[in-house]
Amino acid sequence: MKPSNAIQERVFEFLNQYPPFNLIQEEKLRQLAAQVRVLYLEPEQVLFTQNDSAHAYFYVVRQGSVRLEHTADVEKPRLLDVCDEGDVFGVRALLAKKPYSSTATASEESLVYAIPIATFEPVLNTNAEVALYFAAGFAAGGTAQRQPTMHDTNKARIGLRTQVGHTQSPSLDEVVKVGTAKELTYCTQGTSIRLAAQIMSDKNSSFIVVVDAQQHPIGIITDTDLRKQVVAGPVAIQDPVEQIMSKPVVTIAPEPTMADALIAMIRNKVKHLCITQDGTINSKATRVLTEHDLLLAQGNNPAVLIAEIRQTKSVDSLPGIRDRAEELLQKYLEQEVNIAFVANIITEINDAIIVRALQHAEAIVGEPPLRYCWLSIGSEGREEQLLRTDQDNALVFENRHAAEEKEAQTYFTKLATIVNDVLVNCGLEKCPANMMASNPQWCQPLHVWEQYFYNWIHEPTEEALLHSSIFFDYRPVYGDYSLSRKLTDYIYQHIQKEKIFLPYLAKHALQSPPPLSFFRNFIVERGGEHKDEFDIKLRAMTPLIDAARVLTLDNRIAEENNTFKRFERLAKLEPQNAELYKEAAMAYEIMMRFRALSGLRNQNSGRYLNPNQLNKLERQALRNTFKPISDIQELLQVRFQLSYLG
Structure with missing residues (x-):
């Protein structure tokens, strides 16, 4: 039975909010929406079980939440991810046509959209952006991710989502898929280094393959080559790429196993393998497999850490998880992963810890008396806190009568003190200047914060400018984001006036x-x-x-x-x-x-x-x-x- 036009329209409007569906042309997405089945799941109802044969559908959570668990040990299932509104799961049926690698269970009453694979496959085969979303996933550098919506007012930012099959370590004989769906970044012999660098920048690639007239690979240039030989070396940027490219290129056949890829890199002491049509340098280059791809494929997926943080029953486990995040940082830096990507990852992990600490604090001191928003400031506010330096934060709550605000401030400073202590246990020391939400000066209603910024803007003393350099970089992490937006609007109004x-x-x-x-x-x-x-x-x-x-x-x-x-x-x-x-x-x-x-x-x-x-x-x-x-x-x-x- 096909859905009515009204149901079809609701399905279309919902899917159009989230990747990869928002990357599909409207007409095709409407056609897809007409084929979607709506499933109701009761709490603890299992949608599919680990090792089940793949269904004819993959799934999107419309409402509620679905947890994905590795259930090899029935008594101690291992949580892989928790999918909520807009999250896609069950994609092994779509990509690999293999049995499910996890069990999907509704954590609460849930509505799930079942997307028919037969209808979706033509889209996957013709839309490169959609293919990249599924094949590479966020952790491999893809840009498609769920963005915060109005429904996320009381949730942490939730960019780090992953699909089934990207949260587990593959065995050494499993085919490496990660990264191989990326378009090849290449240039021809004789291209100037300047133009090659521009192509790398435009493609957001850390490497470029140099090919001959038949598109056979003859060399490769990486960011490291540019830094060593051009930025800090004797080669001019106008010189041809042959001056700095590494050759010969190490090649490998399509769909290599993890073991073959690792051995090829270790044996040849390289970090890039060029995939060619027949695995030799005498055939057309098609893709490049990087050491970064292997790192991610081996299970170093930050989404697992995020899921553990969100699901942990005790904040006592947070320090250990944050230690593992530091190990992840070390590996990313060693692999020369793009620093913007690394910063995003560490920010997401830090934010998840803050959110969990706030939930813990609320459980201790009770329900918040007023709407509030937790703000990260300084380097964490700028999403640049890679290392565990000192914490900088603030809290804004809604305006009320003076007596009610005073009572609320007492509550929120207690809340913030608990949070600051949890963060200390995670290795984030308290700010020496006490720029923290546990300091009543920085735990205030909206109108007081507006007065702060008014004074700093209209009377720019040295102290005011110092405060501006710290507090202008605030970023909402948890609570009612509208309070943060109101403060931002107020600031820009007064900057225009003064x-x-x-x-x-x-x-x-x-x-x-x-x-x-x-x-x-x-x-x-x-x-x-x-x-x-x-x-x-x-x-x-x-x-x-x-x-x-x-x-x-x-x-x-x-x-x-x-x-x-x-x-x-x-x-x-x-x-x-x-x-x-x-x-x-x-x-x-x-x-x-x-x-x-x-x-x-x-x-x-x-x-x-x-x-x-x-x-x-x-x-x-x-x-x-x-x-x-x-x-x-x-x-x-x-x-x-x-x-x-x-």
Whole structure:
């Protein structure tokens, strides 16, 4: 029985909100919606069992939640994921035509849409974006993910979702599928290094294959090659790609097993395998399998950590999970995974821990008396806290009469104290300056926060500018996000009214000079505990953070806190400065990587680097990231006419 037009329309409207369905043409999606079956599941009803033959459908949660568990041990099933509204599961039936690798059980009363595979397969075969979503998944760098909706007001951000089959480690004889659906990034012989680098950037790829006229692979260039031989080496960017490409290319046949791929990489000491039609260099290149793909395929999937955080019954287990996240960070950095992706992953894990801590705190102190929103500020607010540095947070709650607000503040400071303590146990130390929600000064109703920002904007004293540099980077993590949006609207209204604020904020951003001396030596600390060490945070990263913030406010770019994403947005809005902003974004990402590696190596915040411990290549690469700082600071000087401020 086909659904009525009304039901079909509701199915269409729902699917159109979520990937990969929002990547499908409207007419085709309506045709698909007409074939969808609506299933009602009672609590604890099993939809399919591990090792069951694949159904003729895969599934989307319409309402409720479905948990996926590995049930080899019936008495101790292992949770893999919890799927809720908009999440896709049961895709092994679609992709691999294999028995299910997990058991799907309704955690509560649930409505599930069953998508017929026979109807969906033509879409999968003709729509590259949809194919990439399913084949690569979020953890392999795909961009399709569920975005927060109005229904997420009281939930953490939920970007990290994965499909069945991507949450378990495959055996060594299983075919490696991850990453092989990506379009090949390639160029021909004689292409300039500049153009090859531009192709890599446009394709968001860390490598490019050099091919001959028959598209046979003859060489490969990676980000590492560009850094070593061009950025910090003698090769000019106008030279042909043959000058820096690695050759010969190590090739492998399509659909290699995990064991074959690992052995080929280890034996040849490479991190990229070129998949060709017959597995040799004498046939057409089709895909590239990376060490990153193998890392992810072996079960290093952050979605598993997220699921464990959400489902843990005791916050005592959170520190151990956060330790595993640090191990994941280490592996990602070793594999040179894109730093923006790494930052997103660690942010999602940190956010999940915060949300779980808040739920724990609410269970202790009772239901919140008023609507509230937990805000991450500082580096966590910018989604840049890779290492476990100190925590910075705040809390805003809704306006009421004074007595009610006072009572609510008492409740929320108790709540925040519990949360801050949980985060300390997870390795995130308390802020030395007490910039935390447990401090009543930073746990206030909306109107008080508006007054704070009013004072900072209209009376930009040095203290006000310091507070602005911290609190302007707030990001809502849990609660009623509308409170955060109201605060943002208020801020932009008053920045428009008080024209002098941004020039003063720009002047504040120039307090740290470019980090090289006249003789191109690193400006190091002259005394104290860190004598002769380089403060990468204060002298290199902060100038770019502050500049990006000012320019973002000037362009009225709301709700974008991440520094390199801010520069990417600015590059689109100001084409005349696009090259500078792109260089600044790249420089900041490199600095983040330097700091994270230093912190992991020395078991500290990574803030202070010893230049003498860096090799020549590392020193040169780091020096090259400093050039955009002086250029950005010069742009601020001219744009905001800072010479007139005195």
